Amino acid sequence: MSAAHDQGAPGPPLLALRGVSKRYANGTVAVAGVDLGIEAGGFVSLLGPSGCGKSTLLRMIAGLDPPTAGGIAWRGGARPSLGFVFQDPTLMPWRSALDNVALPLRLAHVPKAERHRRAREMLSLVGLADAAGSYPRELSGGMRMRVSIARALVTEPEVLLLDEPFAALDEITRFRLNNDLLRLWGLRRFTAVFVTHSVFESVYLSERVVVMAARPGRLHADIRLDASSHRDEAFRTSPAYAALCRSVSGALEGAMAA
């Protein structure tokens, strides 16, 4: 637990889940009785084996699916602005990278010149200034995911939800995008909730790892990581990183056995 966390006022968390459960129409209990508070500005990973209800939980947080029991409360009552990044880039193949990024602004009736300016700015922030006119088909997997992240951030949301966004990418690209995401988080200071099944990724990115157990999906461990160390490629090979990975990995094994 870093000092930075202790300094924060102990006020209500940005997001509070109370006994949140989800039973699908076919009887599957995907999530059962999750209690979780998430502070503003943090980077939280939801870690668990596939099928443990991570996506279901994230979708409920986004308001895409209602919980069947329990409640989700945002500080101040209203849902803040959200960005959502899916596992697939989920781009419209008939639109250029620029138009894909500008989509949230277009749906909000932002004038064309303004939305193009902001989409361009966002594209250069993810290192794709030159690809504005390219279509998704013409981009690599990593570039498509960058476009997808740019689209999620173009409205400058307070909260960014990501559902295993890098799972389908090769390791080199994934490492690069990890660093890009951290850089963007440092720049914009949104609250990040990052779903992953990778121990290494969760430890590299987050200040806090919430480990989930499966059948039914529930919380197993809530691990606060020391956020003071600088996250960069050197960190990946440091003993501190290895130690953190070992402890989170142990918690995950416990969750699998539970």
Add this chain to the structure above:
Amino acid sequence: MSAEGIALPRELRLLGLRRSTWPRILAPLLMGLLALGAWEFAVRHFEVPAYILPGPVAIGQTLAENWASLLGSLAVTLRITLLALLLAVVTGVALAMLFSASRWVEMTFLPYAVMLQVTPVVSIAPLIIIWVDNVQAALLVCAWIVAFFPIVSNTTIGLNSTDRNLLDLYRLLGASRWQTLFQLRLPAALPFFLAGLRISGGLSLIGAIVAEFVAGTGGNSSGLAYRILEAGYQLQIPRMFAALALISLSGVAIFLVLSLLSHVLLRRWHESALGGER
């Protein structure tokens, strides 16, 4: 980042077409020429009389001699064909939008659309010609019946197979029903619609010809089918073949134009239009 290139490798071009495209044009063309040559040779060698099987040269001559009247008939048939196709597009897309808007509408009306599709148009054409006073309108209805189903069914599938995540995203972004329809579901259905359109193009020509056969209309506003009937009665087999050739060529032309349209519209984004690349 800069290592990930975005430019596609350019293939060598010949007269504006990709080099790999040329065999696709030349091979069938050569095959056709060979077949025509063999046909002409056989007709001459075995001295087949022209009233049984005319050779390509005789057919070509007849086509040239009767060019004006055949062209007039072609225009009549093509007018019905294109009008029917246009009508099929408008009604087909509208119906598909209704179908995808409500499961109830789809469940209620789809069986009848299927029934209309599987009933051979030849068998209902006489009824339609009796019911509809105007012959042109009757022909139009017949051609429309044949042409509209592929558009309805393909567009409905397209509208219903929109990426679920994109639909969620639109919902998350607070998109209105209309924004979702016009900016997401209709564009996503475009490749499906175009595939249906290509089938319907050929079908509407067939529908128009079949209806003309049944109607057997005379006078100077009659289409190619009438030319065939007329030539048949008069045992002018070369003229029959000339009319037949025009029909086939029109069918091929319609298919090519619609394929080109599809290619131009989908060039930048859809797998089906990226044939030669990668």
